[in-house]
Amino acid sequence: MPAVSDSTKPDNTSREEYQIATHRLLILSGVIDFGLGALKVGVGIVANSHALIADGIHSFSDLATDIMVWFFNRIGVMAPDDDHPYGHARFETFGTLILGALLILVAGVLIYDSIVRLMDITAVQLPAWPALLVALASILAKEWLYRVTARLGTNSRSKLMLANAWHHRSDALSSGIVLVGVGGAMLGFSWLEMLAAIGVSLM
Numbered sequence: 001m002p003a004v005s006d007s008t009k010p011d012n013t014s015r016e017e018y019q020i021a022t023h024r025l026l027i028l029s030g031v032i033d034f035g036l037g038a039l040k041v042g043v044g045i046v047a048n049s050h051a052l053i054a055d056g057i058h059s060f061s062d063l064a065t066d067i068m069v070w071f072f073n074r075i076g077v078m079a080p081d082d083d084h085p086y087g088h089a090r091f092e093t094f095g096t097l098i099l100g101a102l103l104i105l106v107a108g109v110l111i112y113d114s115i116v117r118l119m120d121i122t123a124v125q126l127p128a129w130p131a132l133l134v135a136l137a138s139i140l141a142k143e144w145l146y147r148v149t150a151r152l153g154t155n156s157r158s159k160l161m162l163a164n165a166w167h168h169r170s171d172a173l174s175s176g177i178v179l180v181g182v183g184g185a186m187l188g189f190s191w192l193e194m195l196a197a198i199g200v201s202l203m
Contacts, residue, residue: 018152018156018158021152021156022070022152022156022158022161023070025148025149025152026066026067026069026070029062029066029145029149029164029168030063030066030067032141032145033059033060033062033063033066034059034060034063036056036059036137036138036141036142037056037057037058037059037060037062037063038056039056039134039137040052040053040055040056040059040134040138041053041056041057041060042056043130043131043134044056044131044134046128046130047127047128047129047130047131048126048127048128049127049128049131049178049182049193050193050194050197051127051131051177051178051181051182051193051194051196051197051200052127052131052134052135052178052182053197054197054200055135055138055174055175055178055200058171058174058200059138059171061102062167062168062171064102065102065164065167066164068098068102069160069161069164107202111198111202115198126185126186126190126193127182127185127186127193128186129186131178131182132179132182132183132186135175135176135178135179135182136175136179138171138172138175138178139172139175139176139179142168142169142171142172142175143168143169143172145165145168146165146166146168146169146172149161149162149164149165149168150162150165150166153165174199174200177196177199177200178196178200180192180196181193181194181195181196181197181199182196184196
């Protein structure tokens with residue numbers, strides 16, 4: 001883990017170490033998010049789980065945010081220059097705002113689709129058990145990413161990385177909602193799966 005100086009602004013060495021650690025973590029996070037997204041959408045289609053499909057789309061949006069976080073973080077750790085004498089830290093704040101706006105947009109689309117399906121609940125097919133396994137795997141993977149990202153964000157005093165860490169935690173919670181929704185639907189409460197899809201969209 002990169003060392004952090006006593007100053008509120010990291011020195012050149014700690015800045016470089018932080019950037020390397022962040023770069024590696026975001027690549028790993030991107031690979032995991034892509035894999036989870038593909039797995040959730042694929043299994044969601046086969047296992048008739050709309051909640052898992054919604055969670056998969058959420059994972060693909062995570063991949064986009066990983067790329068965005070990497071971009072703004074790369075700018076944010078740059079040293080002060082003539083045009084930015086106080087540094088580039090505000091770019092991280094700007095990136096945090098864009099991250100929030102993107103999540104709201106994706107949530108709106110998923111909520112609308114889930115409500116439409118809920119209004120015609122008789123046409124909904126019950127999900128199959130593989131959806132439960134994928135949801136559980138997602139919970140474990142995203143909780144691990146939350147812990148690693150939060151540790152790096154705390155040590156480097158990066159608000160953007162901390163925001164991304166809580167994004168991972170919300171993903172773990174959304175997969176937990178999928179787990180409950182799919183399990184409930186398999187027990188005969190088919191409406192629970194649609195509510196889970198809406199719940200995932202609100203995360």
